[in-house]
Amino acid sequence: MTMENLNQDSPLHLADTLADEIAHTPAQTLLGEVAEDLGDRRALASEFDAVVARALHQSRPKALTAAMKNLAAWLSQSLLRKPVLIRVGTLAVLLVAVGGYYYHDARRTGVPIASLNPPPPAPRQPGMGPPFSAYTNDDRGGSQAPAAAGMPAAAAPPPSPQVQSDLQKAESAYGMARAYEARARATDAFDRGDYPTAIASLTEALRSCANRCEPEVRAALDFDLERAQAARNTNTTVAVAAAPQPAANGAQAVAAAKSPPLPSLAWPAQGRIAVSFGARTVADAQARTSEGITIAVPETADVRAAADGIVSYVGGDKGPGKFVLIRHEGDLNTGYGHLRSVKVKASDQVHRGEVIAKGLASRAGAPSQLYFEVRQGAAAVDPMQYLPQDQDTKNTRKDRR
Amino acid sequence: MTTVLPGGPKQLSPTLTATEIRKTIQSLTDGEKTAVMKIARLYALRTPYGHEDLFHEALCRLLEGTRTWPRGAPAVLVVAGIMRSVAWGWRRRSTEDNADAVSSAEQEWVILLQDLISAFDGKPLLQHILIEMLNGTKGPELREWIAQLLQQKGLAVGTDVPQIDSLLRSIRRRVETFRAQTQ
Numbered sequence: 001m002t003m004e005n006l007n008q009d010s011p012l013h014l015a016d017t018l019a020d021e022i023a024h025t026p027a028q029t030l031l032g033e034v035a036e037d038l039g040d041r042r043a044l045a046s047e048f049d050a051v052v053a054r055a056l057h058q059s060r061p062k063a064l065t066a067a068m069k070n071l072a073a074w075l076s077q078s079l080l081r082k083p084v085l086i087r088v089g090t091l092a093v094l095l096v097a098v099g100g101y102y103y104h105d106a107r108r109t110g111v112p113i114a115s116l117n118p119p120p121p122a123p124r125q126p127g128m129g130p131p132f133s134a135y136t137n138d139d140r141g142g143s144q145a146p147a148a149a150g151m152p153a154a155a156a157p158p159p160s161p162q163v164q165s166d167l168q169k170a171e172s173a174y175g176m177a178r179a180y181e182a183r184a185r186a187t188d189a190f191d192r193g194d195y196p197t198a199i200a201s202l203t204e205a206l207r208s209c210a211n212r213c214e215p216e217v218r219a220a221l222d223f224d225l226e227r228a229q230a231a232r233n234t235n236t237t238v239a240v241a242a243a244p245q246p247a248a249n250g251a252q253a254v255a256a257a258k259s260p261p262l263p264s265l266a267w268p269a270q271g272r273i274a275v276s277f278g279a280r281t282v283a284d285a286q287a288r289t290s291e292g293i294t295i296a297v298p299e300t301a302d303v304r305a306a307a308d309g310i311v312s313y314v315g316g317d318k319g320p321g322k323f324v325l326i327r328h329e330g331d332l333n334t335g336y337g338h339l340r341s342v343k344v345k346a347s348d349q350v351h352r353g354e355v356i357a358k359g360l361a362s363r364a365g366a367p368s369q370l371y372f373e374v375r376q377g378a379a380a381v382d383p384m385q386y387l388p389q390d391q392d393t394k395n396t397r398k399d400r401r
Numbered sequence: 402m403t404t405v406l407p408g409g410p411k412q413l414s415p416t417l418t419a420t421e422i423r424k425t426i427q428s429l430t431d432g433e434k435t436a437v438m439k440i441a442r443l444y445a446l447r448t449p450y451g452h453e454d455l456f457h458e459a460l461c462r463l464l465e466g467t468r469t470w471p472r473g474a475p476a477v478l479v480v481a482g483i484m485r486s487v488a489w490g491w492r493r494r495s496t497e498d499n500a501d502a503v504s505s506a507e508q509e510w511v512i513l514l515q516d517l518i519s520a521f522d523g524k525p526l527l528q529h530i531l532i533e534m535l536n537g538t539k540g541p542e543l544r545e546w547i548a549q550l551l552q553q554k555g556l557a558v559g560t561d562v563p564q565i566d567s568l569l570r571s572i573r574r575r576v577e578t579f580r581a582q583t584q
Binding site: 014017023028030050 | 431488514536
């Protein structure tokens with residue numbers, strides 16, 4: 001027998017072997033041994049139960065603490081990292097920039113430059129968005145609906161993957177916002193026939209855009225500037241004569257200028273007219289007027305195309321739901337707002353009476369309403385001129401305020 | 402015939418969750434519970450804490466997730482493995498904390514082991530096997546060694562498994578008695 005290898009680990013070695021022996025010993029044998037040693041077969045089992053009960057009781061708060069620690073660690077790693085902050089900041093700047101453009105452009109009314117001098121197939125749309133008067137305001141709770149003419153290209157310019165960093169994106173967006181603002185002023189001036197002012201504004205837009213905007217945007221501004229300069233040089237009297245004088249409501253002026261016969265449209269949905277064309281909203285009674293009608297319809301109602309046409313836009317509506325725009329013959333466009341489940345997509349051909357959306361979205365607690373607008377070109381016109389009058393009698397029109 | 406739910410059978414994780422561990426622990430038989438506590442007494446030998454503390458610590462580590470329970474592994478072996486690890490850590494920490502008293506601790510160990518071996522006086526075969534176990538021989542190697550020892554002494558022909566089991570059980574019982582007396 002040798003004891004030369006005995007050390008502090010020896011009891012552990014012994015315990016390993018004996019533990020293995022215990023694990024393979026029949027339960028009845030073990031229980032018999034306990035009964036022999038302690039006088040109770042369940043003596044050790046009772047010890048076991050007591051320890052388990054204590055451990056389970058203590059593990060609950062520990063588990064909760066561990067879960068909270070894991071959550072805190074995840075939050076700190078996921079949300080507080082610098083790249084994420086930069087992205088969030090960039091997104092905020094982009095939203096402000098694009099929103100600023102829409103805001104300034106929506107304040108302007110009048111005939112778009114496109115209607116005076118129809119542009120060639122646009123080589124300049126991707127970065128800059130629609131030509132001058134692409135967006136106008138409506139009265140749907142302060143929301144701004146995309147107008148007919150430039151809708152397909154009206155979506156916010158997506159961040160370019162080629163941009164080197166998020167900060168560069170933000171700077172670019174800032175320059176573009178300034179350019180949009182100057183361009184909107186140029187459009188106003190152009191529509192009034194004030195070509196020198198238009199040229200000055202476009203020059204300012206180009207200056208704001210310098211080294212910040214993408215090439216497509218600069219090309220679009222150059223294109224507009226050339227047109228303005230050409231109009232000034234040739235003194236396009238036709239354009240000046242055709243353009244309406246600045247009016248409080250240019251859209252209505254344009255609508256009045258349209259000559260009959262008017263095409264007939266179908267009602268997009270059955271219901272009472274809650275807000276009529278031209279009615280001023282309570283929220284903004286000073287300036288905004290409804291450029292369409294609002295029809296109170298059941299929440300599950302189907303929304304149908306007013307006439308044959310091609311879907312030119314499907315997208316978000318600043319109010320609840322989605323917005324669909326359909327282009328018809330004769331440069332007539334119809335818009336449908338607050339839609340819940342849209343069944344068509346851009347470039348789809350739709351027929352009169354075809355269901356384009358199912359259900360209407362509404363804010364919590366508010367009644368469901370369909371917003372319907374008709375535009376001749378980009379100018380909003382009263383949809384009631386196009387809708388069948390017999391249907392009109394079924395709909396209780398609210399007085400125009 | 403089995404019914405397959407949409408999406409296919411549920412993929413089980415390779416280890417038990419805390420909930421599954423709770424259920425498994427609470428559903429053990431008295432025999433398994435007794436085995437666990439007997440093993441806890443062995444591993445707790447000469448640790449700063451008792452066998453209940455050792456088992457409690459192992460259970461808490463399982464429930465907290467710092468130790469895992471491989472799915473399908475026997476409960477007694479899983480808990481025994483964790484208790485062994487915890488006891489090892491306790492002994493090591495105890496030694497580190499009392500660096501000045503290492504030599505005295507070693508002396509205590511030597512005395513303890515000598516006492517343990519002395520407890521087998523009059524049983525030379527068991528004593529011989531015990532020393533081999535204390536030297537670190539375990540598992541199949543130990544059984545093979547015992548079989549050869551029995552053959553050398555003319556006590557067995559070939560490998561007599563029941564006899565080896567009986568010898569090991571006798572040693573275990575004497576060690577348990579020794580532990581109870583020295584506590």
